[in-house]
Amino acid sequence: MPKRPAAVLTAAALTAALLVAVPSSAASAACNPDPRDLMVTYQPIDHTVADASYHLARLTIDNNDSSCTLGSAGWALYFNGVRQPTAVLAGEVGDIGRKQLAAQGLAVARADAAQSGDFYALKPADGFKAIAPGERREIDIYFEVWAVHKSDAPSGWTIAYDGGKPAWVPAKSLLDPNDPKQTKAFSGDKRPVETAATRYAENTSPKLDLTLQQSLVPQPLSAKSSGGTIDIGGKSAVTAPTELSREAGYLRSALSDVARGRGAPISLSVDPKLDVDGDGKADAEGYKLSATAGGVQIVGTDRAGVLYGIQTLRQLIPAGGYKAAARGHRALTVGVPQAEIADAPLFGYRGLHIDVGRHFESKQTILKFLDLMSFTKLNRLHLGVTNDEGWRLEIPGLPELTDFGSKRAHDLQEKDALHQGMGSVNDLGGGDGVTGKARNETEANLGQRPAYQGYENNTLNFVGKGSGHYTVRDFEEILRFAAERHIEVIPELNFPAHARAAVQSMERRYQKTNDATYRLLDPEDTSKHTSVQYYTDNLANPCLGSTYTFLNKVVSEVAKMYGRAGVPFNRLNLGGDEPPGPPAGWWSGSPACKKNPDTTGKSGEQLKELFFSRYNDIAQKHAKTTAGWEDITDPTHEFRLKGFAALPWQNVWGWGREDWAYRFANEGNPVILAHATNLYMDLAYNKDPDEPGYYWAALVDEQSTFTYQPYNVYANATEDRWGNPVTPNPNWTKLTPEGKKNILGIEAQLWAENGKTPGIREYQAFPKLLGVAERAWNRNTPTPEKMGEAWNVFNNTLGQKTFPLLSFYKPVGTYGAGVNYRIPLPGAKISDGTLTANVRNPGLAIEYSTDGRTWQPYSGPVKVGAAALTRTRSADGRTSRISPVGVTGWQSGDSYRPGDLVRHQGELFRATRARSGKEPGRTDGYWALLQ
Numbered sequence: 001m002p003k004r005p006a007a008v009l010t011a012a013a014l015t016a017a018l019l020v021a022v023p024s025s026a027a028s029a030a031c032n033p034d035p036r037d038l039m040v041t042y043q044p045i046d047h048t049v050a051d052a053s054y055h056l057a058r059l060t061i062d063n064n065d066s067s068c069t070l071g072s073a074g075w076a077l078y079f080n081g082v083r084q085p086t087a088v089l090a091g092e093v094g095d096i097g098r099k100q101l102a103a104q105g106l107a108v109a110r111a112d113a114a115q116s117g118d119f120y121a122l123k124p125a126d127g128f129k130a131i132a133p134g135e136r137r138e139i140d141i142y143f144e145v146w147a148v149h150k151s152d153a154p155s156g157w158t159i160a161y162d163g164g165k166p167a168w169v170p171a172k173s174l175l176d177p178n179d180p181k182q183t184k185a186f187s188g189d190k191r192p193v194e195t196a197a198t199r200y201a202e203n204t205s206p207k208l209d210l211t212l213q214q215s216l217v218p219q220p221l222s223a224k225s226s227g228g229t230i231d232i233g234g235k236s237a238v239t240a241p242t243e244l245s246r247e248a249g250y251l252r253s254a255l256s257d258v259a260r261g262r263g264a265p266i267s268l269s270v271d272p273k274l275d276v277d278g279d280g281k282a283d284a285e286g287y288k289l290s291a292t293a294g295g296v297q298i299v300g301t302d303r304a305g306v307l308y309g310i311q312t313l314r315q316l317i318p319a320g321g322y323k324a325a326a327r328g329h330r331a332l333t334v335g336v337p338q339a340e341i342a343d344a345p346l347f348g349y350r351g352l353h354i355d356v357g358r359h360f361e362s363k364q365t366i367l368k369f370l371d372l373m374s375f376t377k378l379n380r381l382h383l384g385v386t387n388d389e390g391w392r393l394e395i396p397g398l399p400e401l402t403d404f405g406s407k408r409a410h411d412l413q414e415k416d417a418l419h420q421g422m423g424s425v426n427d428l429g430g431g432d433g434v435t436g437k438a439r440n441e442t443e444a445n446l447g448q449r450p451a452y453q454g455y456e457n458n459t460l461n462f463v464g465k466g467s468g469h470y471t472v473r474d475f476e477e478i479l480r481f482a483a484e485r486h487i488e489v490i491p492e493l494n495f496p497a498h499a500r501a502a503v504q505s506m507e508r509r510y511q512k513t514n515d516a517t518y519r520l521l522d523p524e525d526t527s528k529h530t531s532v533q534y535y536t537d538n539l540a541n542p543c544l545g546s547t548y549t550f551l552n553k554v555v556s557e558v559a560k561m562y563g564r565a566g567v568p569f570n571r572l573n574l575g576g577d578e579p580p581g582p583p584a585g586w587w588s589g590s591p592a593c594k595k596n597p598d599t600t601g602k603s604g605e606q607l608k609e610l611f612f613s614r615y616n617d618i619a620q621k622h623a624k625t626t627a628g629w630e631d632i633t634d635p636t637h638e639f640r641l642k643g644f645a646a647l648p649w650q651n652v653w654g655w656g657r658e659d660w661a662y663r664f665a666n667e668g669n670p671v672i673l674a675h676a677t678n679l680y681m682d683l684a685y686n687k688d689p690d691e692p693g694y695y696w697a698a699l700v701d702e703q704s705t706f707t708y709q710p711y712n713v714y715a716n717a718t719e720d721r722w723g724n725p726v727t728p729n730p731n732w733t734k735l736t737p738e739g740k741k742n743i744l745g746i747e748a749q750l751w752a753e754n755g756k757t758p759g760i761r762e763y764q765a766f767p768k769l770l771g772v773a774e775r776a777w778n779r780n781t782p783t784p785e786k787m788g789e790a791w792n793v794f795n796n797t798l799g800q801k802t803f804p805l806l807s808f809y810k811p812v813g814t815y816g817a818g819v820n821y822r823i824p825l826p827g828a829k830i831s832d833g834t835l836t837a838n839v840r841n842p843g844l845a846i847e848y849s850t851d852g853r854t855w856q857p858y859s860g861p862v863k864v865g866a867a868a869l870t871r872t873r874s875a876d877g878r879t880s881r882i883s884p885v886g887v888t889g890w891q892s893g894d895s896y897r898p899g900d901l902v903r904h905q906g907e908l909f910r911a912t913r914a915r916s917g918k919e920p921g922r923t924d925g926y927w928a929l930l931q
Contacts, residue, residue, distance in 0.1 A: 032075070033065035033133075035159050035167040035436055040077070042153040043174040043905065044182050047146055052186035054086045054093060055146055059122075059139040063131045070131040074162045077122040077169065078111050078410065080423045081154040082753070083143040084534060085120060097142045104139055105129060112412050112419040116500075116536045117388075119419050120154075146185035149684055150175050150906070151692040151754050155423025155460040158410060158434055166410050167436040170446060171460045174905045175689040178889045183689065191699070191723035194688040196870065196885045200827030200838055205795040207842035212339055214793050215801045216315050217770050218377060218777035220343035221277060229335035230291050232263035232313075240268035246484050247306045250812055254314055257810040258325045261332030265295040268310075274301040276344040277779075285379075286344030289313060291336055301344070304486040308377050312341060315375075319804035319875060326808040326817040326876075347710075349672055349745025350776035351380035352769065354761075357387025357494075357501070358422055358752035360406075360468030364815055365758045367481050369765075371811035372819065374485035376773035381482060382573060382627075382747060384492040385470070388500035388531070388538045389421045392469045393491070395557050398509070398518065398550075405505035408466035409433045417467070418501060422753055423459065424466035437462050441757070452759030452820055454690040454881045464756030472561055479565040481813065489567075490627065491558060494575025495551070496611055497531065500538035506550065518550040526589030531580040539580070542611035543593035552618050559622035572619045577629035577649075579608060609639045616641045627672060635663040645670035645744060651677055651713065652697045653720045659733040661713070666739035673746040678708040678716055681768045682751040685822065689906055690881060692754045693764065697721055705771030706794050707787050710746055711735055715784045748772040759820045766806065766821035767798055799841025807876035823880040826858075826870045830886040835864040837885075845873040851899060852882075852910050852930045867901045869908075869930075882930065884908060901930075 039062040046056040063070050086097030087108045101107055105128025111121040131137045147153070153173035158166035176182050177193045192198060208214075213223035234256030240248040248268055276286035287300040287309035296313065300306035313336065321334035352373055354366065370381060385392040391405035407417035408425045410433035417432070425432035428444060438444035444458035456463075470478070482489045495502070503520045510519045520540040530536055540547050555572065562569035579586065586604030593599045599607060612632050619626045620643055630648040633640050646669060648661035665671045673679070676697035683700040684693035698704070698721045709715040712735070714728040735743075748769055755761045774794070775781065782790040806819040826846045828837040837846050837858050846858040849869045856862075858870070867886035871879045887901045887908065900911040908930040 031068040032161045033063050033068040033070050035169050037065035038063060038159065038169045040157050040169055040171040041174055044147045046181045047185055048181055052145065054142045054144055057141050057143050057147065059141055061131060061137045061139065063133060063135050065133050067133055069133060072128045072130045073124050075124065076160050078158045078166055079120055079154040080118045080156045080421060081120060082118065082152060083145060083147055086142040086144060100140060100142060106139065112414065114414060114537055117419065117421060117534055119421065148183050148185050148689065149691060150455040150689050151459065153460060156420055156462060165435050166433065168434060168462060172446060172457045173460060174907065176906045177689050178903065188724065189722045191687045194686045196828040196883045199825060200829050203827045203838040203840050205792040205842060208793065208796045210796055210800060212337060214797055216312060217797055217802050218774045220312065220341050221779060223339060223341040225337050225339045228338045230264050230293060230338055231333035231335050232266065232296065233259035233261040233333040235262040237265040243270065244268045244303060244306055247303060247310060250484065251310050254812045258317055258321050258330065259332060259334045260330045263333040267297050268306050269299050270302060270306060271299050272301060274299060276342045283344035284348065289341040291338050293338065307486050311375050311377060315805065319808065322805060322808035322810065325810065345777045346779045347745030347776050349380055350378045351382055351672065351745065351747030352378055353382035353384060353747055353749045355384040355750065355752040356392050357384050357390045359424060359756050360390060360392055360465035361758065361761065363470060363474045363478060366478055367814040368811045368816065370482050370485055370487055371814060373487055376770060377777050378773055379487050380490060380747065381487055382490045382492060386492065386494050386502060387498050388533060388535050389418065391501040391505060393475060394469060394471045395554050396472065397553065400505040400509040401502065402469045404508050405501035406467060406469035414504065418504065421466060424462060424464035424756065426467040427465050428462055434462065452757060452763050453823060455692045459756050476561050476565040479562060479567045483567045488570055490571045490573050492573035492575050493554060495615065496540040496542060497538060497579040498575060498577065499540045500535050503538060503540055516546055518553065519544065519546045520550060522590045522592040524591045525587065527585050527587055529580040529585050532578055541587060541590060541592060542607045543587060543590060543596045543599040548614055548618060551615055555619055555622050569623045571625045571627055572623040574612065574615055574619060574626055574628035574632065576612065576632035579631065612641060616644060630660055635660050640669065645672050647672045647674040647747065649674045649676050651675045653717050653726045662733045662735040662739060665742040666733060666736050668742060670742055670744050672744050673710055674749060675713060678704045679746065679772060680749045681764050682754060692760060694753065695721065700768065702767040702771045703791065705768045706774055706791060708775050709781065710743060710775060711740055746772065746776050762820040763822050766819055770802060795841050796843065799843030803841065804875040807874055818876055823872050823874050823878060825880045825883040826872050828870045828883065828885040830864065830868065833863055833865050834861050835868050835885065836861045837870050839872055847871050847873055852901065869901065882908065
């Protein structure tokens, strides 16, 4: 915990000073601990107590205040939890959880007045024993299902004394990777925890000499180097017809970012009949690039094709050129290989979905992602601007949507903002009801500067934009910026579920104005439902005329933004995912539904279909087409929407929805593949507790995205989400030749529950998004039999070419340089005192240490003794997380020599003198935590 400045006299210190003559017991009872002198630690302890139902966790409260006691009454600890404490549940499991806490003198309940969502309060009850100054108290508590990643921990901890304002309480998450009770979710979980040894066995890609074609991502159809290079620079003459003025301007800007001098000329042109693949037909978005001693020529089938030729030219620039520019030393010119390149995409729809509802991202972050999308030849940004936890787009005439619905705060009555959710309010800023927050991300990370190369404790400590929205001007700028890169922005306005921010905003509007024009709920509705995120009040009512008035107002205002931006409004995403069950309960208790002649007597499913029919009609008055999640038009029902493309996502092996995408397509419906098992980039890379992210569908890394088979997704069905073997069901629907024509493309998903900072977002997206780009663009999808060879090439491309480029990448027209891509941890083993190490992506550097202080480059097997630390270093000097090899697993009572490396509770320590039986990490001088 970072120390406060010595000159600051805290309330606790002042109280102690005033009470010096009072006995210590009386003094400690007379004051409350400074919240920053408390520490809450969460750790799963045992997943075997109830197989797949709940697990035993331990909350440890440290009272580090030197004079004040955390009393036996009069306080409340507030927190968010992605896993519910079982004590809030009904039935036998809830009873067990409540009895367990009651035996420790504690109780937990939902904190907010609405009793809806993931916000809880832990309070002392009868029999709670006060926590004295310097005391540590362990609290056993049951939480739902499992927690095998640190990012599963409860977050956003505050304490309020006697009903006063809540203040930040520092928190951290622990998980011992060596304890199966902590890492094995339930008896059916067969996935091993990733270690240096497992990585060593998996890192089988040999270092390859790459051809020009293999050096580019995505790989072009053809690329032939003719030998030699040609110099280009920011002042190279760029000639282009008027229709390509934007592309020419983009190229000039991109080159000026790298080199300041005059180089060979570059010409841009369009040939609508350009046939890239030789089949006698023009190839949309195709291009040919020719670099010779006389200059560079880029010819595109259309303007988009010209831009993609420019992006390939940007990849041809050596990483050294970007590095020099990033460090303030732009070269006069940079050399690119003389070559002939021809290319065209597999799919016309190559998408990325960014959710800004759960956690907001700034306009600048979205602009950077847009430029990175263009760099990798993606062309659809699906922007999720609404969800239960936030409404992120200004709508003229409905200020409540952003005045209330875009804000989160510690507001139990939700008078001025949505309640605290997913561990965040107004980031580390003020005005959200939480006092005493950390001043910066390092302080929130308990004194360690975050690298965002894995889990960081600051994500428990209010780092994350719970509040925020785009103004009309912001959104129009995003639209224009995207259009310049030939990217179509598809906003998602998610209804009728996941709509809590909208529903409650319009309820506040009604309460303020008594005008029901845009009201979204029936106040007399007694229907009961609970969403996946535990919300009970997030459904818009399909039986109210005001619901459709609201939708028409919002969609029409969005359409005006497109018009002012000069961008066509081609598609609106209706959302429609995860209506909270059961369907029989949807609006069944709504008097409005019973009174409305259009809805009376209809089942929940029929009301849902009525809603989407009307919503789709409203949307298509303003947008050319619509899209939405597969839940809208379940293939087991006959209900279909005109002009609508489904995004099938729930193909989790064993869930029964594995073939929905192909069933839709074979029927003749447009389909955008969004399969969670391979395309959800917010899911954790692997089963390392320090990998942030969920794992409900699968563990997803860049191998998952690269090896994805769009036309034969069952080839990816080798293991279920728990690592058990899967055999594709012969009854799963196969994609027909006609159905294949209805696959518009693929879309990667970057959900925001754990994406609390731009650094985490980039870490989650790269390199996974590069695999998506490869499968969306490259027409030569390897067969399953050839995929291993292609994977080896891809690993080399990333390590030798793409990562060095991304290290110093400069987005055109926006801020910053470099991308926080995930740096893979090395694999390693020690045999007879000799360390042998490897890395997933040949070309990346490996380093090792025997003391945790000094690091040496690894170039081959080296004598280290019994233990060592390893890490991977990127071209820009950043490093991966530390990977221990041969490190001793701590056991109580063991003895260690000074310098021994010891792992305890998932953290790494160095012994500083002989073991005395004290616990690592306490202030006893025996152990030093390795940062």
